Amino acid sequence: MKNLRRLIAVITAVVLVLPLAASGVQAKTTNQWTAIKKEGKLVVGTESAYSPFAYYDDDNKLTGFDVEVAKAIGDELGLDVEFVTSDWDGLIAGLDANKYDVVMDQISITSARKKKYAFSTPYTYSYGALIVSEDNDDIDSFDDLDGLTTAQTTTSNWGKMAKKNGATIKEVSGFSEAIQLVEQGRADATINDNVTYLDYKNQQPDAKVKVAALSTDVSRSAVMIRKSGSSTLRKKINAALKNLQEDGTLSEISNKYFGSDVTQADS
Incomplete structure (x- = not known):
């Protein structure tokens, strides 16, 4: 009888805990922008030896075209930007593992990737x-x-x-x-x-x-975002990119690295 009562108590506890755990996961995965805004920073995954897009300069400072575009997006959104570097093979897996909020590393938009991830509007053509x-x-x-x-x-x-x-x-x-x-x-x-x-x-x-x-x-490269709960975050990033395009910031960054504007499609 004691064993039966213990079993009933355990089952009851599990039933009560599961909805709470599920709602916690749901809140974490469906409100990316809310969580980012609360922390006040956008965590960006990128490479560290991919010149001229993301690399360490002679002063051991992470720099590059994608790095500067990421920082400009952060400024538009009122967020600090933190970078987490990885080699290419583990970069997208790191997004899946929640190591960062987005990936910016000249990620081309493909039909296969769009099945699993959300993308911003392109910032490189x-x-x-x-x-x-x-x-x-x-x-x-x-x-x-x-x-x-x-x-x-x-x-x-x-x-x-x-x-x-x-x-x-x-x-x-x-x-x-x-x-x-x-x-x-x-x-x-x-x-x-x-x-x-x-x-x-x-x-x-x-x-x-x-x-x-x-x-x-x-080929169009864009910000890669986890698909679940990305709607608001994607809209915010797209609005930031639109402003950066219109005020000439993207063009200025591009000309610095390439001597030409690669942030707009050729007409």
Whole structure:
């Protein structure tokens, strides 16, 4: 009889506790903006060695295009911004584990990601850039690559694009090597995104290369947010980005890092 009474008491306690626990989880996951506003800070996940987007400078200070955009959003929302750095492989998993409120790391909006996460309006637009030596006037479209040689990392989407247009691939380890081969005439061209090209030219203004053509496909990068309870937070971030676009802040940050405005889609 004592055991029976104990069992009944335990079951009753569990029944009483479960609704409370559930409501606590529900409140935590469905009111992201309320919790962030109460704490007075936005916690942002990003990388730490992804120049020029998020990296440590010579003074060991986290800086970069995405870092500055995040800080500008925080200013608009009246929030402090705290950064939590991670390598790429663990970055999105950290959002799932509630290590930060959002991720800002040039996260492209894809249909697969949209099934699980919410996204702000884009703050970076990038296109495939066909890059040739500055004195090359024979290549002015991707169709012209048929039968030519492009310097690419073979597993990249850009390598696949080059093959699709009939090019022979000369394998390289990265963008800088690809540019060198183009400048030296050992490759006819290379394909990469225009943001990477703009950063390179900003750092190496004397590089004797140019963009011959841009793809019509555009990649849009935005703030990634956990989907549950993100409605108000997403609206607040979108309003902040709209203000930063209209007052020229985004354009100013972009020109600082790229010498061009990548925060608006080409018309």
